Amino acid sequence: MSRTDLTIAERIQSQLDTLTRAERQLAHAILENYPASGLGPLSALARDAGVSGPTVLRMVQKLGYSGYPDFQAELREELRAKVKSPIAKYDNWAEGAPSGHILNRFTEAVIDNIRHSLAQIEPEAFDAACALIADPDRKVHIVGGRITHTLAEYLYLHMQVIRPGVTHIQSTSNTWPHDLLDAGPGDIFVIFDMRRYENNTLKLAEMAVARGAQIILFTDQWRSPIHALAGICFSSRIVVPSAWDSLATPQLLVETMISAVQGLLWEDTRRRMETLEEMFDQTKLFRKFT
The missing domain is CATH 3.40.50.10490 (Glucose-6-phosphate isomerase like protein; domain 1)
Incomplete structure (x- = not known):
């Protein structure tokens, strides 16, 4: 992911307790049909979730995005990540691979995966x-x-x-x-x-x-x-x-x-x-x- 190791779904789930009632209603609507629910126009998402347009804008800003287009750009990046082939995955990490033995780098990645997942x-x-x-x-x-x-x-x-x-x-x-x-x-x-x-x-x-x-x-x-x-x-x-x-x-x-x-x-x-x-x-x- 470009800006964070967390997906948008993970961000939403981690912040549910900080959202207002309307924002939680919107969050559940997004997660129910994730990620397709956030790929359409803002007005369509607001209508489907039964909330106002300003509610959508407030929530995406709480998630760390400057606006709805920024939020959608991250969703599209997630979709691209979903369908990456093994070759694309290799190219992605090899380009910026840090120094250090693969045993250490791989183990650190696995431990980080476990921590985030749990x-x-x-x-x-x-x-x-x-x-x-x-x-x-x-x-x-x-x-x-x-x-x-x-x-x-x-x-x-x-x-x-x-x-x-x-x-x-x-x-x-x-x-x-x-x-x-x-x-x-x-x-x-x-x-x-x-x-x-x-x-x-x-x-x-x-x-x-x-x-x-x-x-x-x-x-x-x-x-x-x-x-x-x-x-x-x-x-x-x-x-x-x-x-x-x-x-x-x-x-x-x-x-x-x-x-x-x-x-x-x-x-x-x-x-x-x-x-x-x-x-x-x-x-x-x-x-x-x-």
């Missing part, structure tokens, strides 16, 4: 997501994309041990509509979608919601289009000195979620683990040294 996540929302996933009366479906399937598989492997009723859906496969056949009200879809957002994953999310399911979304700081469908959304900062984005922060959230859900279901999980260990012994999957 500051934007409400503990109550995280607890609510864990409670939904731990609910034995709900089926849980876990979905990832071309790169984020690694996060989905990691979460699935652990949740499959922790509780029954968990499925892993391959969003890039032409068989994923089969997985929706038995999905219905009360089901939970945990979806991972980072930039460059995948059309298949969006379509799957739309169809899941149409069947009455709820979505827990793991996405990046610019937020996948799926965020408009999600009941709970966790945005992680992912930019590092690389042609590729970092999954370190969402991986941290996933591992924390595994720990939390395991704690909520520990007695049942322990019994499942004991049964699984007996199976491992029978199959001699792991070496034993005693």
